[in-house]
Amino acid sequence: MKKSHRFIFISILLCLTCLSALAASKSKGAANDAKSAAAKAKSEARAKAIKGRILAGEGLKLFAKKDYKGAIPKFAASAESDPRDPTVQYYLGISAIRSGDYRLAEQALSRVVVMSPPTSKYATNALKCFDNCRKEMNRVRPYSCIFEGSKFWRWSTQSRPVKVYISPGLQLPKGYSGADLNAEKISKLAVWLRDSNFIKGLKPYRHYREQYHGYVEKGLQEWSFASAEGIVRFTTVDDPTTANVLLFWCPTLPADAPGHTVVSEKKGEPVIIELAVEFIDKLPLNLWPTLVQTIAAHEFGHAWGLQHSDFKRDIMFPTDKIKFTERGTDQTGPNIVTPNDAATLRALYDLNAPILK
Numbered sequence: 067m068k069k070s071h072r073f074i075f076i077s078i079l080l081c082l083t084c085l086s087a088l089a090a091s092k093s094k095g096a097a098n099d100a101k102s103a104a105a106k107a108k109s110e111a112r113a114k115a116i117k118g119r120i121l122a123g124e125g126l127k128l129f130a131k132k133d134y135k136g137a138i139p140k141f142a143a144s145a146e147s148d149p150r151d152p153t154v155q156y157y158l159g160i161s162a163i164r165s166g167d168y169r170l171a172e173q174a175l176s177r178v179v180v181m182s183p184p185t186s187k188y189a190t191n192a193l194k195c196f197d198n199c200r201k202e203m204n205r206v207r208p209y210s211c212i213f214e215g216s217k218f219w220r221w222s223t224q225s226r227p228v229k230v231y232i233s234p235g236l237q238l239p240k241g242y243s244g245a246d247l248n249a250e251k252i253s254k255l256a257v258w259l260r261d262s263n264f265i266k267g268l269k270p271y272r273h274y275r276e277q278y279h280g281y282v283e284k285g286l287q288e289w290s291f292a293s294a295e296g297i298v299r300f301t302t303v304d305d306p307t308t309a310n311v312l313l314f315w316c317p318t319l320p321a322d323a324p325g326h327t328v329v330s331e332k333k334g335e336p337v338i339i340e341l342a343v344e345f346i347d348k349l350p351l352n353l354w355p356t357l358v359q360t361i362a363a364h365e366f367g368h369a370w371g372l373q374h375s376d377f378k379r380d381i382m383f384p385t386d387k388i389k390f391t392e393r394g395t396d397q398t399g400p401n402i403v404t405p406n407d408a409a410t411l412r413a414l415y416d417l418n419a420p421i422l423k
């Protein structure tokens with residue numbers, strides 16, 4: 067190697083070393099920045115939580131002195147710093163009742179019920195308030211949206227309007243349909259469903275009838291108030307590759323359920339609804355419109371994040387407990403979305419849920 071060439075080679079080598087050192091120090095700097103930002107966010111959250119606890123303490127002191135009007139702003143500010151604390155929401159609701167502000171009471175106590183397991187002390191007591199002040203609180207009785215003990219979820223504002231695709235009888239592939247479909251399989255399906263060729267390859271289930279589509283649409287329309295009010299905006303789409311909620315069909319489901327909704331906890335992954343065609347088929351023909359509409363409305367309720375109600379007339383009453391008679395349901399079972407379903411949905415979308423889709 068000539069001297070000049072050796073010089074150039076060494077220079078390049080040095081430059082490369084410098085560049086990689088620079089890049090390393092840059093990435094180290096970026097990592098440090100991210101670390102300090104995370105630490106800052108953590109200390110801010112801690113300060114906010116402490117402030118919230120102080121405000122709640124001040125509120126409780128006023129509450130003990132029966133100064134309910136004075137306690138409300140303390141509890142309200144505390145609830146803002148930690149919206150998922152049912153204790154503060156509960157005391158806010160009770161203070162509101164004792165001050166005669168039933169609108170605020172309904173809001174706060176609905177949140178308590180929605181975010182707590184049904185058997186929790188605060189949820190049980192909040193429900194007693196709804197029973198005792200039925201007239202004042204619009205005769206509503208919300209229900210818990212908790213699943214697997216402590217989780218609840220809803221659509222984030224970025225994902226709205228939620229795009230709903232109602233398939234014309236299509237069945238998902240073997241291993242990903244009916245009893246085989248679970249939350250873990252959604253991740254794989256999520257990728258496939260973005261590919262139009264995958265959807266083109268799906269076949270309609272042989273006993274599916276075209277008129278079911280209209281009944282499902284009617285079930286979805288039962289939630290149109292939620293879209294109009296801006297609680298959870300949704301729209302139907304013809305292109306399944308862009309959809310957030312996809313409705314498919316399958317022969318049967320475990321425990322002879324008429325429908326099910328499968329939700330993964332990952333953001334951005336779709337929610338899958340399946341309706342069991344053979345369940346519909348075995349019932350008298352005149353029941354199909356009501357049946358499909360009711361089941362679809364119920365499953366769409368799950369797709370918004372609702373869980374089950376124990377009140378028979380609510381649309382979120384478990385569908386496997388409905389008795390179907392010649393006139394439709396037994397008239398004590400659910401037919402339509404009720405004010406309870408609406409109040410629960412409103413409270414759910416009022417909350418900062420731990421899982422956001």
Ligand SMILES: [Zn+2]
Nearest residue numbers: 368374384385
């Ligand atoms: Zn259900």
